[in-house]
Amino acid sequence: MSEEEKRLIVTKIKDGTVIDHIDAGRALYVLKILGITGEEDFTIAVVMNVESKRMGRKDIVKLEKMELRKEQVDEIALIAPNATINIIRNYRVVKKYKVDVPKVIEGLINCINPNCITNQKREPVRSTFLVKSLRPLILICKYCGEEIHHEDIIRQLTGV
Amino acid sequence: MGSLKNRDIISIRELKNDEILDVINVAKDIKKNMKSYRDILKGYILATAFFEPSTRTKLSFQSAMKRLGGSVIDLPPEEASSRAKGENLADTIRMLECYSDIIVIRHKIEGTAKFVSEIANIPIINGGDGTKEHPTQALIDLFTIYEAYGRLDGLTVGVLGDLKYGRAARSFIFGISKFSPEKIYLISPEQLRARKDVLEFLNKKKIFFREKNDYSGILKNLDVLYVTRIQRERFPDPMEYERVRGSYRITKDILKDVKDNFIILHPLPRVDEIDFSVDGTKFAKYFVQAANGVPIRMALLKMILVE
Numbered sequence A: 001m002s003e004e005e006k007r008l009i010v011t012k013i014k015d016g017t018v019i020d021h022i023d024a025g026r027a028l029y030v031l032k033i034l035g036i037t038g039e040e041d042f043t044i045a046v047v048m049n050v051e052s053k054r055m056g057r058k059d060i061v062k063l064e065k066m067e068l069r070k071e072q073v074d075e076i077a078l079i080a081p082n083a084t085i086n087i088i089r090n091y092r093v094v095k096k097y098k099v100d101v102p103k104v105i106e107g108l109i110n111c112i113n114p115n116c117i118t119n120q121k122r123e124p125v126r127s128t129f130l131v132k133s134l135r136p137l138i139l140i141c142k143y144c145g146e147e148i149h150h151e152d153i154i155r156q157l158t159g160v
Numbered sequence B: 001m002g003s004l005k006n007r008d009i010i011s012i013r014e015l016k017n018d019e020i021l022d023v024i025n026v027a028k029d030i031k032k033n034m035k036s037y038r039d040i041l042k043g044y045i046l047a048t049a050f051f052e053p054s055t056r057t058k059l060s061f062q063s064a065m066k067r068l069g070g071s072v073i074d075l076p077p078e079e080a081s082s083r084a085k086g087e088n089l090a091d092t093i094r095m096l097e098c099y100s101d102i103i104v105i106r107h108k109i110e111g112t113a114k115f116v117s118e119i120a121n122i123p124i125i126n127g128g129d130g131t132k133e134h135p136t137q138a139l140i141d142l143f144t145i146y147e148a149y150g151r152l153d154g155l156t157v158g159v160l161g162d163l164k165y166g167r168a169a170r171s172f173i174f175g176i177s178k179f180s181p182e183k184i185y186l187i188s189p190e191q192l193r194a195r196k197d198v199l200e201f202l203n204k205k206k207i208f209f210r211e212k213n214d215y216s217g218i219l220k221n222l223d224v225l226y227v228t229r230i231q232r233e234r235f236p237d238p239m240e241y242e243r244v245r246g247s248y249r250i251t252k253d254i255l256k257d258v259k260d261n262f263i264i265l266h267p268l269p270r271v272d273e274i275d276f277s278v279d280g281t282k283f284a285k286y287f288v289q290a291a292n293g294v295p296i297r298m299a300l301l302k303m304i305l306v307e
Helices: A026-034 A070-080 A150-159 B015-031 B057-068 B091-097 B113-121 B134-150 B169-175 B196-204 B236-248 B286-291 B293-307
Strands: A016-023 A044-052 A058-062 A084-089 A094-099 A104-106 A128-133 A136-142 A147-151 B047-050 B071-074 B102-107 B124-129 B156-162 B183-185 B209-212 B225-226 B262-264
Touching: A016 A026, A016 A070, A016 B134, A026 A044, A026 A058, A026 A070, A026 B236, A070 A150, A128 B015, A136 B113, A136 B209, A147 A150, B015 B293, B047 B057, B047 B091, B047 B124, B057 B071, B057 B102, B091 B102, B091 B113, B102 B113, B102 B293, B113 B124, B124 B134, B134 B225, B134 B236, B134 B286, B134 B293, B156 B169, B169 B183, B169 B196, B169 B225, B262 B286, B286 B293
Parallel strands: B047 B071, B047 B102, B102 B124, B156 B183, B156 B225, B183 B209, B225 B262
Antiparallel strands: A016 A058, A016 A084, A044 A058, A084 A094, A104 A128, A128 A136, A136 A147
């Protein structure tokens, strides 16, 4: 664990996941897409707007006893493309990796062009986006070519 | 050299320059030796599926197929087909695929041609999807320029009209931009400017372009002027339309200072954006352009279906 994190007021978790380097202000969105309401029976720590050498400010989410599925990590990547996932066992980081925005994003978000084929009812087609830019995150509809920007992606994934 | 055999034609952007030039060269030969191509597609069937009105695109594809010795089936209008019973597009295409070797589709829904190309195992040609793409029109435009200049590169081009919603203008800009034009002038009212992705494409290709409100002071620099229709219904205020329409009208009088080999193109149909007085001038190439629809589409059908 980094010096920076040692200074944090939140204690270490024994087993679970730490999602670090979330863009400042987006931790609540991460909780939202993970479906975390606060009613769970395990410890959840949310730290927001803490200093970060790399990012200036960042958010961190710690989830006791919880490990993420690949689809969840993909969704986190769309909300916070800089995030890192730390798997914790017995207070130690046993695995650490950066989230990766998938090259093809299928079925997670809708095209914002109402006239796009993917928005037509009764056609067997899933919305499919390709990555046009990572920073800032811009996706492009594989079918109609419409761009979708990060704010819209977040809004759709979180419903906020 | 790229091959078009069994390829889908969805966007002009997907074609390489040498592929575009191959199509043009085949079209050139077809135009010269039309009769020698008449049995090339004997036994092949083209299906035309037009869900939006069309005169030139549909008829020239049908004519092209017949001139190559092939035959044509046409999806009837909605009220006369199973779509009136609620059949979806995917099922309609699966049916057409069984009855034909290649499908040309036009639909107002954007991305339809791409979607259909994933459903069908036979080649799909995009005959226009919504406001997005019209690749075969762009090939016709480039062919007509090539016939006039013997080249496509290094030209100064003006594109006038509805650059936001007009798919022909959009595909033309993509097409000509592949051949390093000297300059491109995008001439339109403020509310009908080319979309961001078009400007990004021009920037990426490092093409010098300018957006203009009217053609004053530009015409004398142009080698090619591509004119498109400005639709009244694009303007929320009819008064605004009446105010600007004159600025986008080409008459014989304004062509006094143009270059000697200057040409005017228009994908047609026109309403009143090119005055009839221009038709008789040597600059008017839009009827040649319309006629070029057949050889270009013959070339495409031949190259996709046989080689």
